Amino acid sequence: MSEILQIQGVFAGYGGGDILRGMDLNLEEGTITCIVGPNGAGKSTVMRVVSGVLHPRRGEVRFLGERIDQLSPKQILETGIVQVPQNRSLFPAMTVEENVRLGGYILNDKQLMERRLAEVAEMFPIVKERGKDKAGSLSGGQQKLVEFARGLMLDPKLVLLDEPSMGLEPRILGQVFGTMVEMCRRGRTILLVEQNARQGLESSDRGVVMESGRVLLDGPAKDVLADERIGDLYLGGHVH
Amino acid sequence: MKRNRMGLIALIAVVAAVVYPFVFSSTEATTIVFYALLYVAIASSWNIIGGFTGYISLGHAAFFGLGAYTIALVADHLGIPGGYGLFLVALLGGVVAALFAVPMGFIALRLRTIHSFVIVTIAYLFMFQLLAFNLLGVTNGSSGLAIPQPNWSGAFFNMPFYFAALVLAVLTVLLAYWIRNSRFGLGLLAIRDDEDKAAGVGVDTWKHKFAAYIISAVPIGIAGAIYAYFSSYIYPQTVFDPMIDLTIVLSAFLGGMGTLLGPILGAFILQPAQQLLTFYTGAAGWDLVLFGVLFLVVILLMPSGIVPTIVERTRRARVREAVQKADETVPTPDANPAAGGGPR
Amino acid sequence: MNLVFGSVVLGILSGGIYALMAVGLTLSFGVLEVINIAQGMLVVVGAYLSFALESYWHIDPLLGLLITIPTLFLLGFGIEWAFLRPLKQDRVALSILVTYAVALILEGLMGLWFGDNFVAIHAWYVDAAINVFGLYIADIYLIGFALAIVLLGAVYLLLYRSKFGAALRATVQNREAAVLIGIDVQRISTLTFAIATGLTAAGGMLFGATTAFNANSMLDLISRLLMIIILGGMGSMGGALVASLIMLVSVDVVSVAYTPTWSTFVFFALTVVVMVVRPQGLFGAPPARKV
Numbered sequence: 114m115s116e117i118l119q120i121q122g123v124f125a126g127y128g129g130g131d132i133l134r135g136m137d138l139n140l141e142e143g144t145i146t147c148i149v150g151p152n153g154a155g156k157s158t159v160m161r162v163v164s165g166v167l168h169p170r171r172g173e174v175r176f177l178g179e180r181i182d183q184l185s186p187k188q189i190l191e192t193g194i195v196q197v198p199q200n201r202s203l204f205p206a207m208t209v210e211e212n213v214r215l216g217g218y219i220l221n222d223k224q225l226m227e228r229r230l231a232e233v234a235e236m237f238p239i240v241k242e243r244g245k246d247k248a249g250s251l252s253g254g255q256q257k258l259v260e261f262a263r264g265l266m267l268d269p270k271l272v273l274l275d276e277p278s279m280g281l282e283p284r285i286l287g288q289v290f291g292t293m294v295e296m297c298r299r300g301r302t303i304l305l306v307e308q309n310a311r312q313g314l315e316s317s318d319r320g321v322v323m324e325s326g327r328v329l330l331d332g333p334a335k336d337v338l339a340d341e342r343i344g345d346l347y348l349g350g351h352v353h
Numbered sequence: 354m355k356r357n358r359m360g361l362i363a364l365i366a367v368v369a370a371v372v373y374p375f376v377f378s379s380t381e382a383t384t385i386v387f388y389a390l391l392y393v394a395i396a397s398s399w400n401i402i403g404g405f406t407g408y409i410s411l412g413h414a415a416f417f418g419l420g421a422y423t424i425a426l427v428a429d430h431l432g433i434p435g436g437y438g439l440f441l442v443a444l445l446g447g448v449v450a451a452l453f454a455v456p457m458g459f460i461a462l463r464l465r466t467i468h469s470f471v472i473v474t475i476a477y478l479f480m481f482q483l484l485a486f487n488l489l490g491v492t493n494g495s496s497g498l499a500i501p502q503p504n505w506s507g508a509f510f511n512m513p514f515y516f517a518a519l520v521l522a523v524l525t526v527l528l529a530y531w532i533r534n535s536r537f538g539l540g541l542l543a544i545r546d547d548e549d550k551a552a553g554v555g556v557d558t559w560k561h562k563f564a565a566y567i568i569s570a571v572p573i574g575i576a577g578a579i580y581a582y583f584s585s586y587i588y589p590q591t592v593f594d595p596m597i598d599l600t601i602v603l604s605a606f607l608g609g610m611g612t613l614l615g616p617i618l619g620a621f622i623l624q625p626a627q628q629l630l631t632f633y634t635g636a637a638g639w640d641l642v643l644f645g646v647l648f649l650v651v652i653l654l655m656p657s658g659i660v661p662t663i664v665e666r667t668r669r670a671r672v673r674e675a676v677q678k679a680d681e682t683v684p685t686p687d688a689n690p691a692a693g694g695g696p697r
Numbered sequence: 698m699n700l701v702f703g704s705v706v707l708g709i710l711s712g713g714i715y716a717l718m719a720v721g722l723t724l725s726f727g728v729l730e731v732i733n734i735a736q737g738m739l740v741v742v743g744a745y746l747s748f749a750l751e752s753y754w755h756i757d758p759l760l761g762l763l764i765t766i767p768t769l770f771l772l773g774f775g776i777e778w779a780f781l782r783p784l785k786q787d788r789v790a791l792s793i794l795v796t797y798a799v800a801l802i803l804e805g806l807m808g809l810w811f812g813d814n815f816v817a818i819h820a821w822y823v824d825a826a827i828n829v830f831g832l833y834i835a836d837i838y839l840i841g842f843a844l845a846i847v848l849l850g851a852v853y854l855l856l857y858r859s860k861f862g863a864a865l866r867a868t869v870q871n872r873e874a875a876v877l878i879g880i881d882v883q884r885i886s887t888l889t890f891a892i893a894t895g896l897t898a899a900g901g902m903l904f905g906a907t908t909a910f911n912a913n914s915m916l917d918l919i920s921r922l923l924m925i926i927i928l929g930g931m932g933s934m935g936g937a938l939v940a941s942l943i944m945l946v947s948v949d950v951v952s953v954a955y956t957p958t959w960s961t962f963v964f965f966a967l968t969v970v971v972m973v974v975r976p977q978g979l980f981g982a983p984p985a986r987k988v
Contacts, residue, residue, distance in 0.1 A: 164877060187879040195877075202874035204867050215867055218860075219879040263878070409790050460969060464976045467789050468732060472927045473972060476965055479920040483962045595916060599797055606794060610787070641805030645798040652795055653783055 117142040117302050118163070118271060123172035123182075125162050131170065132158045134326035140271070141319070145293065145303040147334060149310035149343075150323035156306040157199065159323075160275045163304070164196040165189040176271070190219055195269040197260050199276040199306075205249030209259050212248050213240050216266030229266050236295070237262040254285035261292055271302045278309045290316040314338045367523060374515050383511040387583070389624040390518035391576050394525040395597075396604040396616030398572035401529055402565045403602065404611035405538060407545035408467060412457075412474030414597035415481045416570040419453055420446025420577030421592040422485065425498040435503035440517050443578035450574025451567055458566035462559070478593055485589035497588035500581050514583045521579065525572040530613055532568075541565055545611065600627070603648055609658030618659060703832045704953040708946030710838040711907065713845035716941035718900035718918070719925045720849060720934055721893030727869040727932030728889040731781060731792035737919030738800035738807075739894055743769055743901020744910055745807055748818050758820050758902050759840070765898040773894025777887045800915060807912040815909040823906045841903040848899055849938065855892075856934070865889060869932060921961070928968045930981025939979060 118140040126132040132155045140146055148156050161167040163174060165186040174182040176192055184192070195216075203212050213233060217226050234240040239255055240262050248259060257277055264272055274293065278286050286309070294316055297303050307313025314320045320337030322330040330337060337343060370390070374383045395417070403409050423446040428439060461473045485492045492498065505513065532538040540561045543551035552558045581587045604623050608615025626647070630640045655662040722736045733739075746765040750756040756764070776799055784791045817823075822836035856862040867875040868885050876882055904910065904918070925944055929936025944964050951960040971979070 166873075166876060186876050187881060190877075190879045198873055198877055202871055202877070204870040204874065206870055207863075207866060211863065215863060215878055218864065218867075407790075409793065411793070460973050464972060466931075468726070468730075468931055469927055469972070469976065469978075471732060471789070471793065472923045472931075473969065475920060476924055476927075476969060480962060480965045480969075483965070487958050487962065599794075602790070602794060606790065610790065638805045638809035641801045641808070643805075645800075645802035645805065649780060649795060649798045649802075652791060652798070653780070656784065656786060656791060 115142050116140065117177060118304070119173075119175040120159070120163070121173050121175075123162060123169045123174065125158060125167055125169040125172075127167075132326055133162065133169070136162075136172070136323075136327055138321060138328060138331075140302055140304060142270075142302050143297065143300065144318040145297050145305060145316065146319045146321060147305045147307055147310075147313040147317035148321045148323055149307055149313060149337075150329070154323040155326040156323055157275055158326075160196055160198075160273050160304070160306060163189075163194060163271075163273060187219060190267060190269075193267070193270040194273065195264045195267055195271070196273040197264045197275065197277065199279050201253070201256055201280070202260055203248040203251075203256050203263075205247065207248055208245055209240060209248050209251070210244040212259060213263050213266060216263035219267070226266075229268065232268075233262045233265050236265070236299075237292075253281050254289065257281060257289050258292060261296070265296070269301065271304065272296060274303060274305045276306055276308055278307060278312065286312055311338070367519075370519055374512060378508050380508055380511055383508075383515050385625050385628055387511060387515045387518050388628065389621050390515070390522040391580060392600065392604055392620035392624050393522040393617050394518065394572050395576050396601050396608075396620050397522070397525045397529045397613070398569045398576075399601045400605050400611065400613075400616045401532055401541075401569040402562070403569075404605050404615070405533070405541035405545060406562055406565055407611075408462070408562060408566075409471050409602065410461075410474040410566070410569075411471055411595075411598045411602065412461075412477035413569070413573055413601060414592075414594055415457070415477045416450035416454065416573040417577035417580070417597055418481055418485065418589075418593035419450045420574035421581035421587045422492060422498070423449045423574070424578035424581050425500050425587055426491070428501050429498070433501065435501040437503075437513065439501070439503075439582055440513070440579070443517070443575050443582060446578030447571040447575040450570040450577075454567045454570035458563050462562050462566060475595075475598075478595060478598065482589050482593035485593055492589070495589060497586055497591075499586050502585050514579065517579050518576075521572060521575055526613065526617065528568070528572070529616075532565075533613055537561065537564070542611070600624075606658055607648075607651060609660035609662075612658070612660050615658055615660045622659075699831070700953050701950060704949035705946055706829075706832060707834065707838065708949035709942055710834070710842045711949070712942035712945035713842040713849075714838075714900065714903040714907065715921070715925060715945055716938045717845045717848060718897060718904065719922045719929075719937040719941055720852065721897045721900070722922050723926045723929065723932055723934060723937040724852075724893045725890050726926065728865060729777070729781060729792075729886050730788060731796065732789070732923070733796045733890075733893075734793055734919060735776070735796040735800040735803065736897065736922055737915035737917075738803045738912075739769065739772075739897045740901040740904055740918050740922075741807060741910060741912060741915050742772070742803055743898035744818065744905030745811055745901075745912075746898065747902040748811075748816055748905055751818055751820065758818050758823075758906060759844075762899055762902060765902065766895045769898035769901075770891045770895035773897075774887060774891040776894070777890035781890065782883065782887070800919075804912045804915055811912065813911055813913075815911050816905075817909045818902065818905040820906065835907075837903070837906045841907065844899060844903065848896060849934075852892075852896065852934070861885075861888070920965075924965060924968050926978075928971060928978055930978030933978070933980040936978060936980030 116139045120136055120138040123133050123136040124131045136155065136159060138159070148159065150156055158167065162169050162182070165184050165188065169182050173180055176194060179192070181189055181192060204215065213230065214226065217229055220226050237258055239258055243251060243255070248256060251259065277289050277293070281289065290312060293303060293305065305313055305317060314334045314337055317334040320332060320334040321328055322337060322343055330340065330343065373386060377383070399410065399413050424439065424442050427433065427442050427445060433439060433442060457477055461470050464470050464473060486494055540551065540556040543554070543556050544558050544561060548558055577592060581592065600623060604619030605616045607619035607622055608617065627644065630643055657665070718740050722733055725731060725733050743765055746768060747758045747761050750761040750764060751758050780795045780799060781792060784795065822840055826833045826835045856865060864875070864880045864885050867880060868882050872882060921944065925940045926937055928943065929940035947964050947967065948960040951963045
């Protein structure tokens with residue numbers, strides 16, 4: 114297996130100061146990596162740096178060997194990285210189908226758009242079933258699935274999932290994480306950030322614990338789950 | 354130590370303001386500083402709601418106008434002659450402003466989003482202007498109202514007004530200072546930072562905003578009354594004037610929104626500048642253009658205002674020094690630069 | 698009775714014209730999240746441009762739109778690019794100040810060029826009137842209403858039938874998600890502001906043809922336009938249309954049935970009352986603060 118994404122010595126933050134302080138992380142192709150850590154550790158900032166919303170002040174990010182840390186969000190989409198943001202990120206007043214089509218906003222090929230839409234609808238039946246309904250009328254879990262569907266319109270190689278469990282009822286988390294595993298099985302690499310650490314790690318191959326803007330612990334997800342130090346700190350099962 | 358130094362500077366400033374009219378006693382010299390002091394009070398007072406909480410009211414000129422009409426109407430109906438007594442009536446302008454602020458704040462602050470709040474406050478101003486124009490029986494409409502004038506003569510005429518404005522300015526700044534350093538003020542700043550989180554940590558955001566809104570109306574009402582008394586005649590369009598709001602926000606902004614020093618500095622830069630501009634360009638037109646250009650330049654170059662920009666620059670310079678001393682240092686994340694700007 | 702009916706008709710017709718002026722305001726609020734205080738002044742600039750074309754070069758005001766709309770489009774483009782785009786923090790406060798400053802500059806310039814006197818735009822259809830069911834209505838109101846419908850229809854098609862429109866609506870509904878699917882939000886913002894300003898040229902021409910104006914008219918205009926978009930629900934296009942109709946009809950009816958003196962005040966008071974009951978406006982989304 115090869116490394117698809119390399120983050121090396123990244124410092125990044127907003128006006129006030131750095132949130133990431135020497136972040137290193139490499140992702141193996143075709144795996145699910147889950148980042149856990151306390152609030153403010155910089156988990157979401159990692160996502161923002163990879164997706165190009167925030168440019169690092171120092172350090173570099175490579176995707177398939179190429180530097181991507183100074184590219185715009187659009188250019189990063191073109192390289193094959195898609196981010197599904199935290200919270201509800203659909204366009205609530207648009208229909209489900211419009212939302213999914215917008216996932217292919219940067220595609221300029223109509224036929225390709227239709228083909229992708231068909232592929233995505235095959236994996237996510239809800240895209241067809243509720244296609245004409247306003248996205249805002251769907252339940253939280255359904256919206257999350259449509260967000261996944263939207264994210265797959267570009268047939269990305271790497272999918273960034275920022276706290277997919279946030280705000281969802283516990284009983285549908287299984288379906289959401291199950292879908293994530295299915296996406297990975299179909300050949301996509303996944304970087305997951307989860308506040309709900311236990312469930313996130315259980316569905317992942319690898320676990321990364323962050324604190325104060327850098328990696329504290331890195332290893333197979335099972336080992337991280339079993340690590341006593343971590344257990345007390347982050348796996349209490351609390352969902353903020 | 355820092356607090357002592359600030360106190361000393363404040364004391365020197367007040368002493369200077371007291372001495373000033375005796376040194377520069379010409380009518381022109383005292384008039385310019387009179388207006389500047391009046392706007393120190395107005396902008397500092399507005400800052401309590403607009404700067405501390407981030408709820409930008411563009412309708413506080415309504416309170417200015419209410420104060421102005423209060424003094425004119427009370428003096429007229431009670432037959433109070435010009436003299437020192439009218440300054441007491443000016444205080445009534447503050448009371449009336451506060452009374453009106455209760456329903457006005459109640460409605461505007463219910464709107465939840467800052468944008469709607471801004472627009473409704475603009476509407477208030479225009480509604481009061483329309484009332485002043487239309488309630489002929491009370492306000493005499495567009496013909497305006499006269500305020501009885503004292504029989505002080507010559508250069509002395511300005512003195513009582515000057516000191517009234519000075520007292521009002523000092524008291525308002527002290528009020529703002531006291532609020533800024535109280536638990537109440539902490540709540541207001543938290544609202545500006547993130548209203549939901551402020552509510553989450555137990556700040557009663559509604560009460561805080563409502564109280565700040567009403568308090569901020571009072572000194573402006575008094576200022577409006579003093580202004581009316583000073584200018585001897587008022588019209589709907591001169592006291593319910595949107596330019597007043599613009600000047601308030603600009604003063605507060607120029608110096609640094611939410612800081613104590615900001616509105617003071619802003620008023621002292623803006624008022625003289627405005628008067629000189631109007632004086633030298635004369636005809637309507639160029640003064641507006643120059644004024645507009647001036648403040649576009651300032652906003653684009655110093656988007657957080659003068660005081661915070663300077664504070665930030667010196668802080669950065671210090672950090673750079675520190676970094677140079679200690680070889681391998683990463684700038685520490687700082688507290689919110691906006692909140693940390695002002696003097697404490 | 699007939700008088701009241703007439704005022705309702707007139708209110709509806711001029712409501713269309715106001716909708717044309719207000720839609721730019723609500724569009725730029727929706728996309729850029731700025732309150733454009735300069736909107737009233739931009740209407741006046743549009744009116745003065747049409748006035749100048751007509752009185753200096755005898756270009757028909759309707760035909761002149763082919764010049765004034767592109768001119769204001771470019772002006773809007775420039776304003777967004779130079780003054781709004783650089784604002785990164787405190788956008789609410791700063792955008793108000795910046796657009797107010799722009800309005801002052803434009804007001805000063807218009808005053809310098811055209812003086813203080815009230816002027817009105819003239820054309821044969823401004824002065825002619827036709828008889829509709831016993832009501833004499835100046836042709837300009839009918840033309841203005843038709844033009845408003847055509848232009849608002851064009852905006853509707855642009856918003857709901859084009860890729861640009863989809864990107865624009867996406868930006869309004871969720872800015873961050875829009876960036877993440879590759880929408881160039883900055884480009885959308887500039888174009889939206891430019892289009893909004895361009896539309897204002899048409900609104901300005903109709904305003905200038907139906908009302909005598911000078912540079913100072915901008916204050917009255919901006920207060921009315923702001924009330925319209927807040928009543929309609931900020932960012933809602935349909936809301937702006939409906940609120941314009943409500944405003945103009947109520948103003949005209951109060952003028953005729955009671956007194957013109959209080960007509961504007963009644964509308965303002967009405968709007969404030971509506972805000973108490975329905976803080977998000979008639980067609981606004983319930984206020985959900987974005988985190």
